[in-house]
Amino acid sequence: MSKKGTGKLFSLREAENLMGRRYHVLRRFGPMLPQDEGKIVNLKHTPSGYLLLFAARQRSDASRYKSTSISPREMLCLREIEVAEPVDLLISCGEEFWHTPEDLIREINVMGFSHRLPSNFDARRVRRGASRVFLGHQKAIMQIGKGTIEGLLAYLQGVKDPLVTRVLQRPFIHPPSRFLELPSPLRERVLRKFHISFEYGIFGYVYASAATYYLKANQSELPAQAAQRGYIGVRAKRIKEKAVIDDGEIIRKPGKDGEVA
Amino acid sequence: MSEIIKRQVGPRGCGYPIEGGFYIEAIGAVGGMLPRFVSIDPALPWHFSRGVTIVDGDFILEQGQIKTESEAAFNWERRQALTPLVKLLFSEHAQIIQDHIEQFHRELIVALDEHGFAKEDDGGAEAFQKTIERIKQSEKSLRRLAPHVQVGGKNAAQQRVRAA
Structure with a gap:
């Protein structure tokens, strides 16, 4: 204290x-x-x-x-x-890596969630299945300054463009992401016309399954300091496919258009 | 020697994991009971903080609304699965308090963990039953679970205090 x-x-x-x-x-x-x-x-x-x-x-x-x-x-x-209470974490997911919250949700559905921690982070209080990782994004909350959401959707339905129709028909878990995924320059025009702005917010959470340390090429076992702080060692091999395969077990394979099979 | 997972990993939005890097993961539905992702809809306004912050999840969920259809269905299934355990631990008429399913489930996971479930045994049905019996005998575990349980319309925690 x-x-x-x-x-x-x-x-x-x-x-x-x-x-x-x-x-x-x-x-x-x-x-x-x-x-x-x-x-x-x-x-x-x-x-x-x-x-x-x-x-x-x-x-x-x-x-x-x-x-x-x-x-x-x-x-x-x-x-x-x-003192042994499991902790929950809030992680800000960078807009530079995931343009919209929906981008990250799609990735979680395919590969699960993984995010880097500071090297001094003590993971002993992160408990499998009990600790939740809340996810924040700079564009989680949409504000419409002029008009209504119904007016905005009606305006978009009037645009005769197959790309726009596709975005409108796609299911979204995070609805505001739909408007960020409109094709350019229509997106900029719509944001200007309806005075749309985006703000930081928490859009969901996942349950922590592990805290891991990715071994360096010259390390054959997990450093004692990392083990003491609650980490599990991972020996990783990079692949091009968007998947995570643990000892032969595929976490989930993507289907068509990146959707979950 | 500590356990090492061998893994093939593809690129994410932020690229490949870095050798020598520490990561938090939520890969797969933990224990087959928990959802892969839970949506907070509408998103909850929060002050921006870069990187990783320790927060109180119950407090965040109290402010937000988790009312997507999938979450409602998930909570219904979870209530069905947890109700027999509540009856076993407290009494025949015990129920999880409305909106406390998440908290009760979380405390139960902590209690199972503290009593060595799936660590000192094979994690099978018999071991689960034995662990539940150990939890039932543990004053500390019941004290943590009780605020989320009601018996005959009254909070189990208050009844325990009176009984003591």
Whole structure:
């Protein structure tokens, strides 16, 4: 537990270390009462450091949360009761690699999900089947500044272009991605005409199956430091096909047009 | 010596995995019970953070809505699968609280893990039954599962506190 002065807030490393653990409230602060049980659910960046957002279930209605931001001073009102709690992760998936959230969803359906972690990340608290990996993307949320979604679809149906018809008929798990996959220059024209903008958001999640370390060519076994931090070793061979094959078992093969067979 | 997986891997949107790199994976439906991808529709506004951040998933799901048809069907199937276990662990009239299926399932996975299921045994049906019995005897595990269970319309956690 941090015992820093009141003037200073948390560093990013301190904040991340405190997150995802379970705490008992010892003394009243904000809307929190003694005996409440909650977790640090989010962090907020300020010029002097990070503030944490603490949330606990409401006593009158356990399906709802009450939350308050906390500094190192309020941290003294909490007692940690669970350190082995599996953690959930939020990963921002770069627009430069996956132009739309739907691109990533298609890849997950074919190859599963895999994302690089910082080399100092401790994976012991990532638990198979219990830890969830939430996925964020810069273009997850669509805002229409002028007109309505019905008006937009009606306008697109009026465009006699087989490419547009194909995009309109394709099933999308993330609906806003449909408008990002329209052929250019129609896409730019539509975005301008309807004043459409996109924002960052969380569009889904997957269940973690493992934390892995890809062995270097000169490594014959998993480094002890990686094993201690909960990683499994992988000896990989690159193939051109969009698939992951573990010891002869194909995770999933793509069908026509990249769709899942 | 630690286990090493031999794998052939194709290119992703971000290219091939790098030798010497650490990765988080969600490959295959874990244990055959969990979905490959769960959509949050509509997407949930969140402050941008680069890379990887530890978050509280329950809190995120509380803010968002997971109401796609596939998710509803998945939750229905999951409730059918978990209900007999709830009855076995708590009582004949016990039920998972509405909207707590995800949390209960997660706590159950943690409890199975803590009691050594599929680590110290073959992970078969008999081993599963034995692990459930161990969970039933464990005060710590039941305390974690109880907030997501109701017995006769009352929260099992509150009933346990009163009984204690």
